[in-house]
Amino acid sequence: MDPLRLIVKPKLRAPVPRHEQVMRPRLLELLRKISNSRITLVSAPAGYGKTTLLAHWRQVEEADLPFAWVSLDEQDNDPVRMWRHIAEALHLAAPAEDFGADVLAGMSVTGRRLIETSLPLVINRLAELPREVVLVLDDYQFITEDDCHASVAFFVEHLPANAHLVLSSRTDPPLPLGRWLARGEMNEIRTEQLAFLEDEADCLLNEKMGLDIGTDDLSVLLERTEGWPAGIYLASLTLRMREDKHAFIASYGGTNRYVVDLLGEEVLAGLHEEVREFLLMTSVLEKMTGPLCDAVVGREDSAMLLRELARSNLFVVPLDEQGEWYRYHHLFSELLLYELRSSRPELVPVLRGRASAWLEGAGFFEGAIRQAIVAADYKRVGVLITRHWYAYVSAGQGTTVEGWLESLPEEPTAHDAALLLVRAWICILSGRSEDGERLLTLAESIPYEGPLPDGTASVEAGVAIPRAIFGLGGVRNTLQAARRAVALEPEHTSQRAALIRFGLGSSLYLSGETSQARKLLEDVVELTRTGQPLLQMVSLSYL
Numbered sequence: 001m002d003p004l005r006l007i008v009k010p011k012l013r014a015p016v017p018r019h020e021q022v023m024r025p026r027l028l029e030l031l032r033k034i035s036n037s038r039i040t041l042v043s044a045p046a047g048y049g050k051t052t053l054l055a056h057w058r059q060v061e062e063a064d065l066p067f068a069w070v071s072l073d074e075q076d077n078d079p080v081r082m083w084r085h086i087a088e089a090l091h092l093a094a095p096a097e098d099f100g101a102d103v104l105a106g107m108s109v110t111g112r113r114l115i116e117t118s119l120p121l122v123i124n125r126l127a128e129l130p131r132e133v134v135l136v137l138d139d140y141q142f143i144t145e146d147d148c149h150a151s152v153a154f155f156v157e158h159l160p161a162n163a164h165l166v167l168s169s170r171t172d173p174p175l176p177l178g179r180w181l182a183r184g185e186m187n188e189i190r191t192e193q194l195a196f197l198e199d200e201a202d203c204l205l206n207e208k209m210g211l212d213i214g215t216d217d218l219s220v221l222l223e224r225t226e227g228w229p230a231g232i233y234l235a236s237l238t239l240r241m242r243e244d245k246h247a248f249i250a251s252y253g254g255t256n257r258y259v260v261d262l263l264g265e266e267v268l269a270g271l272h273e274e275v276r277e278f279l280l281m282t283s284v285l286e287k288m289t290g291p292l293c294d295a296v297v298g299r300e301d302s303a304m305l306l307r308e309l310a311r312s313n314l315f316v317v318p319l320d321e322q323g324e325w326y327r328y329h330h331l332f333s334e335l336l337l338y339e340l341r342s343s344r345p346e347l348v349p350v351l352r353g354r355a356s357a358w359l360e361g362a363g364f365f366e367g368a369i370r371q372a373i374v375a376a377d378y379k380r381v382g383v384l385i386t387r388h389w390y391a392y393v394s395a396g397q398g399t400t401v402e403g404w405l406e407s408l409p410e411e412p413t414a415h416d417a418a419l420l421l422v423r424a425w426i427c428i429l430s431g432r433s434e435d436g437e438r439l440l441t442l443a444e445s446i447p448y449e450g451p452l453p454d455g456t457a458s459v460e461a462g463v464a465i466p467r468a469i470f471g472l473g474g475v476r477n478t479l480q481a482a483r484r485a486v487a488l489e490p491e492h493t494s495q496r497a498a499l500i501r502f503g504l505g506s507s508l509y510l511s512g513e514t515s516q517a518r519k520l521l522e523d524v525v526e527l528t529r530t531g532q533p534l535l536q537m538v539s540l541s542y543l
Contacts, residue, residue, distance in 0.1 A: 008364070010287065010325040012089045014069040014136070015055045016318045018310075020208045022200050023056055024049075030189055031057045034134070034164045039156050039180060040187040042168040046330050047230025048194040050168040051138055058136070068093035068135045071319070073286065075366045077145045078399040079114055086135065087122060094129055114147075115154050127160035140169035145399070149174055156180070195227025209236050217249045224252050230329065241270050268339060278305060279315065279328075280343075283336035284351045284371070287319065288326045295358040296351050349375040356380065365391075366400070373407045381408060386418040386453040390495065393425060394532055402426050417446040418453055421462045428470050437472050455495060461488035465496060468503030471510075479507040498527035498535055509542055518543065 031053070034040060042050045058067045068089035076082040126133065143149065153175050156165055167173060180186035196204075201222055205213045213221070225231035235252060242248045268276055281297045282288055290303025306326050310316040315332055319325040328336065341348055352375035360368035365388045372380040381404065389401045405413075405423055413419045420443040428436035440463045448459045456462045461484075467473065468482035482504035489500055505520030521539045528536035 007084055007088050010319050011071045011073070011085055012069060012092060013071075013320045014058050014067065015051060016321055017052065017055050017059055018318075020204070021049075021052050021056070022196075022203050022208065024053060024200060026197075027053050027189060027193060028057055028060060030187070030193065031166075032061075033187055036184060037187040038159045038165065038185045040164065040166045040189070041172070041177065042166065042189045042194075043172055044170070044189075044191040044194045046170055047228060047233075048191060049229045050194065053189075053194070054136055054138065054166065054168060058134075061134075066093040066131065066133045068133060070135075070137050072137055072139045072142045074142050075370065075400065077143060077148060077403065078397050079145065079147045079151050080396045081400060082143070082148055083114060083118065083122070083151065084395075086137070087118075090122070090126070090133070090135065093133055093135075115151055119151060119154055120158075123155065123158050123160065126163045129162055132162045132164070134164050134166060136166045136168065138168045140167045140173055141171050143173065147399070194229070196222065196225075196229050196232055197227070198222060201227075201232055204232060205236055205239070209240065211236060211239050211245065213239070213245060213249075217246055221249050221252065224249075233329075234332070238270075268336075275305075275309075278302070279336050280340045281347075281351055283328070283333055283340055284348060284374075285355060286327065286367075286370075288316075288328075289324050292355065292358050292362075296354045349377065353377060353380070356384075360384065369404055373404070378408055378412065382413060382416060382419050383453060386416075386422060388454070389422045389425075390454050393429070394534075396534075398426055398429050402430075414442075415446060417443040417448040417459045418462075420446070421452070421456075421459070421466075425466055428466060428472075433470065433472060436466070436470075440466065440472075457489045461485060464488060465500060465503065468507060469499060471507070475507065475510050478503075479511050482507045498524045498532060501527070502535055502539055505539070506542060 031040065042054065044050055058069070061067075068086070070082075070085050070089045072082070076085065137152075143152075152165075152167075152173075156175070159165060167175075177186060181188070198218060201218055202213075205211045205218065205221075221232065221235060225235070235249075239245050239248060268279070271279070278293075278297055278299075282293050282302075285292065285296065288302075288306060290306060293302030293306065294300055303324075306316060307323055310318055310323070310326060315328060316326045317329060319327060327333070337348075352371045356368045356371035356375070356377070359365070359371065365384065369381060369384045369388075372378075372384060385401065385404050385408075389404075392398070392401050401422065405419075405426065408419070413423070420439050424436040424439035424443065427433070427439060443459055444463050446459070451457055452459065452462055456465070464481045464485040468478055468485050471478045472481075482500070485500045486504050489496060491497065501520045502524045505517045505524060508514075508517035508520065521543050524539040525536055525543070528539070
């Protein structure tokens with residue numbers, strides 16, 4: 001797999017504002033005050049309309065102000081993955097400037113040294129742009145890795161005057177916000193600004209939804225929801241089906257959890273059984289597209305149903321302008337999943353298994369692994385990791401693979417030779433060579449017949465390759481391992497052909513046999529012309 005395919009294109013498209021969503025001029029005016037600041041923080045709990053506000057801002061301003069957009073998720077806790085998506089988003093916003101191939105290639109080889117290498121390149125490219133650009137990182141609450149936060153802080157500190165970063169998050173990120181605020185470099189919009197005012201609630205309920213809610217009832221609803229936009233949106237769905245709107249509003253209250261529980265009973269009970277079943281069964285999905293929903297639910301018209309839901313109510317949020325990818329409102333998704341787990345807990349892992357199978361077949365390997373992890377199907381998690389890990393490590397995303405491994409129970413994986421080999425690679429790459437060698441030795445001792453899930457010819461070949469590449473055990477042992485690896489995997493068509501030949505070429509070089517080494521290293525350069533830039537770079541260095 002080409003590592004550049006690891007970029008998930010739907011994440012780079014801002015949601016399309018819907019007709020029912022309220023335009024909020026007072027907040028758009030706050031967002032426009034970016035000229036003297038490096039960063040804008042939009043911070044509030046779920047359901048306060050952060051993404052909707054930013055999508056409206058982009059829609060209003062994009063003709064004069066280019067926007068780069070990245071919708072973050074749990075998988076972006078790998079700094080290389082996160083910045084690969086950011087670089088691609090910037091390239092889409094400013095196509096004339098190349099944030100593409102060379103920046104992405106650099107990120108695939110720098111790993112944890114990203115701040116020293118690729119980020120300065122991104123910052124310099126931004127500084128060369130002839131106009132301002134806004135970078136939006138939506139759902140930043142999913143980012144928890146210290147390395148990711150450090151890279152964002154470095155980026156903000158060195159941001160050129162023509163660029164502005166917007167972070168949208170449910171919680172304040174662990175960044176030097178106080179320092180930026182004290183310097184006057186940060187613009188912020190928080191819960192109190194995002195809460196609906198009476199005119200905004202009136203616009204939604206009466207102008208957009210046509211519910212004819214009186215002033216007194218509107219005030220009660222605002223008081224009971226404390227201006228929480230999601231609570232008002234969800235209330236409107238029930239109000240459309242109620243004749244006695246005053247009675248419903250008078251009884252509408254409680255904490256957020258109780259509000260969601262109440263609306264779940266009211267809204268779900270009022271839906272057609274077929275639609276309700278679709279909503280419940282697809283609640284296991286973070287992002288939805290027609291074929292994925294078909295595979296999970298067992299129907300053939302999910303794409304049409306998603307479009308109808310997106311047009312008819314506020315359950316479904318489009319993620320692209322083509323109408324291919326959607327997601328549920330976060331709170332409604334949580335409500336649906338709660339209902340499914342309460343009523344049919346045995347069905348949840350089955351649905352996640354179907355989703356995992358479709359996502360793998362479509363090339364969304366991270367999503368496939370995530371579904372298997374959440375379903376606690378650790379056997380499938382192990383198989384998926386051992387099948388697909390190499391492309392991620394080759395692209396510099398070892399942190400992602402390490403996160404997958406950490407999700408597995410320790411005892412079963414200690415007896416799986418294929419998983420032990422992956423763990424050994426991660427240990428060696430992170431500087432723990434002794435642990436890596438111990439895991440290689442352990443893998444050798446476990447009976448395993450046939451090729452490994454990633455295509456490696458055998459466990460023996462899988463052990464020989466890292467020993468040859470990383471020089472474990474001295475030059476003589478490295479050369480012996482390299483020759484063994486070539487003997488076990490001689491085909492040039494193997495995805496590790498270049499890696500194996502580099503191992504032999506470099507060990508021959510270190511043994512003083514430079515004439516034999518040269519031909520092998522030249523082969524590596526040729527084999528890596530369309531990928532594996534780190535391997536090509538190191539081979540050229542040897543040459």
